[in-house]
Structure formats: structure tokens, C-alpha cells
Amino acid sequence: MSLYAVTDPATGEVVKTYPTAxxxxxxxxxxxxxxxxxxxxxxxxxxxxxxxxxxxGELHTERRQALAxxxxxxxxxxxxxxxxxxxxxxxxxAFYAENAERFLADETLDLLEGEGSAVVxxxxxxxxxxxxxxxxxxxQVARFAGxxxxxxxxxxxxxxxxxxxxxxxxxxxxRDAGFPEGAYVNxxxxxxxxxxxxxxxxxxxxxxxxxxxxxxxxxxxxxxxxKKVVLELGGSDPxxxxxxxxxxxxxxxxxxxxxxxTGQACNAGKRFIVVADLYDAFLERFTAKILDAGDxxxxxSSQAAAERLGEQVDRAVxxxxxxxxxxxxxxxxxxxxxxxxxxxxHDAFHEExxxxxxxxxxxxxxxxxxxxxxxxxFGLGSYVFTDDAEQAQRVADRIEAGMVFVNGVGAEGAExxxxxxxxxxxxxxxxxxxxxxxxxxxxxRTVG
Numbered sequence: 186m187s188l189y190a191v192t193d194p195a196t197g198e199v200v201k202t203y204p205t206a207x208x209x210x211x212x213x214x215x216x217x218x219x220x221x222x223x224x225x226x227x228x229x230x231x232x233x234x235x236x237x238x239x240x241x242g243e244l245h246t247e248r249r250q251a252l253a254x255x256x257x258x259x260x261x262x263x264x265x266x267x268x269x270x271x272x273x274x275x276x277x278x279a280f281y282a283e284n285a286e287r288f289l290a291d292e293t294l295d296l297l298e299g300e301g302s303a304v305v306x307x308x309x310x311x312x313x314x315x316x317x318x319x320x321x322x323x324x325q326v327a328r329f330a331g332x333x334x335x336x337x338x339x340x341x342x343x344x345x346x347x348x349x350x351x352x353x354x355x356x357x358x359x360r361d362a363g364f365p366e367g368a369y370v371n372x373x374x375x376x377x378x379x380x381x382x383x384x385x386x387x388x389x390x391x392x393x394x395x396x397x398x399x400x401x402x403x404x405x406x407x408x409x410x411x412k413k414v415v416l417e418l419g420g421s422d423p424x425x426x427x428x429x430x431x432x433x434x435x436x437x438x439x440x441x442x443x444x445x446x447t448g449q450a451c452n453a454g455k456r457f458i459v460v461a462d463l464y465d466a467f468l469e470r471f472t473a474k475i476l477d478a479g480d481x482x483x484x485x486s487s488q489a490a491a492e493r494l495g496e497q498v499d500r501a502v503x504x505x506x507x508x509x510x511x512x513x514x515x516x517x518x519x520x521x522x523x524x525x526x527x528x529x530x531h532d533a534f535h536e537e538x539x540x541x542x543x544x545x546x547x548x549x550x551x552x553x554x555x556x557x558x559x560x561x562x563f564g565l566g567s568y569v570f571t572d573d574a575e576q577a578q579r580v581a582d583r584i585e586a587g588m589v590f591v592n593g594v595g596a597e598g599a600e601x602x603x604x605x606x607x608x609x610x611x612x613x614x615x616x617x618x619x620x621x622x623x624x625x626x627x628x629x630r631t632v633g
Contacts (some may be wrong), residue, residue: 189349194484194517203349218339219387228338235285242278261484274327281598285335301632309337311389319345326388332620337375415612420565423558424454427571442594448541452566458530464547482589484517494540541557
């Protein structure tokens, strides 16, 4: 059976399979990317490359429906969410098309002594390997490919094995936008082949979005070969409820934070930390809305994903937690639920639950809320809800995470940096910071 296959999680049907790359395919992909860097990248301007990136965004809009339907078939996401994902991708490509020249302009440095001038000039480094996950098949590619192609790096893209059709469609978009052969190459590679690609002297860096395990493996290989790495890994984002003048609105935001992409987002709210005077009312309303959402819940990405989440939830209950849920698990469909009574020492206390199950905690104070929020190996995103502006900024400053969203969810943007700390990885994507990762900041010092 092929490693790369489209399996509809709603039915379990294998829709289509794709051949795994041969070693000759791998060599051809890296050689093409290296050749494109030597010729096209070095022979083009930022403005020319940015225009091609802008065209990629336009093609996403033109092929919006097909991209969305493919993603839904591959990983089960509701169609409206798939359409929204494609729209966000178009915005990302447009953002870099409009801003690349400004971001990459020469930066003049003030000299402390001596005559002449000093300039930092940003330029591409070469071939990059991108390793992308299944949960956002188009968005994850956009935030990696958009800035790096505008910069002049070339890309070999290994997508998730369950998203080969999206991978194929995206490669066609880059080709149809006018990028030359080798600028963006899709490759259905194995993990063993990935190790060889990272070690190839023609490859200068690797960006991975995925699990802790995958990130650790890639970072270890890249470290042996002295390659730059950007990692966006898991998260168990805290959602702090410290005060509110509209509890119903806060609950709506909490439900949205937990159920986006059927709970399969690294930066989803997963641990809901509520002060004691709001806890009972929050828990009652939050639980009711989470369970009601089960009537129209989409499947998880696969039956295997549902089984993994089921094992985690069952183990939490065995260790003393209480689960509120409604409905039965079947295939890739997993009924939403709420866990309470999770304590230090329980596996679920430090695990990431990748699906529609939230954990709710009661705390006595702001201090205890911050301590619990930071008691995690992860540090991707976080959410702080309060009607006290000073408290919001005070708590945001103390949260150990790459991102803090105050009184809102779904507030990400093409212009805003995305990334984490601790075991959630390192490096940033999107915004000005996303184009500054795989770049040679070359000093040009002229004396006299």
C-alpha cells in the first residue's frame, strides 16, 4: 500500500493513492531546486519574485473551491473552514507580495567610529526543505513558501502522507503562477529520504510543522549537519478566564477556541483555567455548548487519530478525572467532551489533547492561574480573558508562550508572527519576522 493516500475520514474509503518517491526522484528534486536557486533566484529581483508570489495568492482565490474540497476529503475539516483556510492563504501571499521589497531593503547601520558606511543586505541562502502537517494543508505551506520564495530561496516540499492531492494541486499553482522549474518542488518522500535531504550539502535549512517527536528527530539530524531549523510543534494552550462583564460571550469564545478544526490545531485553547467566582457558571455553560456541538461535529483526520485521543481520554478517567460527553465514538468521529478533576501526576495534565476535548481547571487567584498556565512543557499560544486592562497586560507579560491573545480568539493575521517557545519549537513564521529566518544578513562595510 502506498504511503501517500487520500483516505476520506468520514467514510474510511481510500479515494486515491500516489507513488512514493524513488531515490532518483529525490535527487532530481534537490538538483532542480539547487539549479533554480543558482539561475532564477540570483538572476531575479525581489519585485519580480514578489509579483509571482502575488499571482500564487490570486490562483488560490480562483481555485478556492477545489482546494477546499480536496482538504475536506483528505482530513475531514468542514468545508466552510476549508474555504476560510484558502482565503487566509491568499491573504498571506498578497501580504508578502506587497511588503517583500520593504522587508528586504538594505539596512544602514550607524558607525561608532571611522569613516565610510555599513549596510546589512538581506539575501537568500539556497534550497530549503519544508515538512508540512495534515491539519491545515494549504495554510501551512503558505506561511513557509510565501516569504521564502519572495526572498529567493527555493523549496522542496514534503507534505503529510494523507494530503498528497493538496500537495499536487499546490505544486501546480506555483507552476501556473510562473515560477520556473525547481523553484517549488513537491516530493512524496519517506522519512528515511528526508534524513538524506537534510544532510545534502545543497540544502541549507529545514522548516517543520508537526509533533514534538518529529521536531526532535529533524532538529537532531539538522544539528549534525549544521543546518538552520524552524520548528512549530505542539501546544497545550491555556485559556485564562480571570474576569468578564459578559460571561456568555466569553464562553462562546472558549468553545470556538477549543473546537476550531475539530480541536486539531496546535494553538487551540486546550486548558481552560477559571477563577473560582466564575468557575461554576463557566463550566455549566461551556459544557452545555461543547456537548451541543456534537450534533454536527466533523470527523477527526483519521480513525487512528480518534483512537489516540480515545486512549488519552480513557486514561485520564482511569486516573481520576471526570468526563462529560454525549454520543458514541465511531470510526474517525469523536464526540466532544469536557474533562474536570485533572491533577498534577495525571498524564493528561501535561499532554496535548488533539481533538474536541477540553480540560477545565478552577483556581483561587491570578497568581495561581498564571502558575498553572505555565506548568506545561509547551509554549505556543495562550488566551487571557479579563475586563481589567491592567491585569490583562500584567498577565500577558508573565505567560510563557510565543503568543498571547487578550479577549479574543481567531485573531491571527498574515502580518502577525506565529511561533512558540519551550517544546513548542523555535523560530517564527508570518509577518516581517517570517521572512527573516532563512536569510543571509550580509554586512557590507565600506571604509573611506
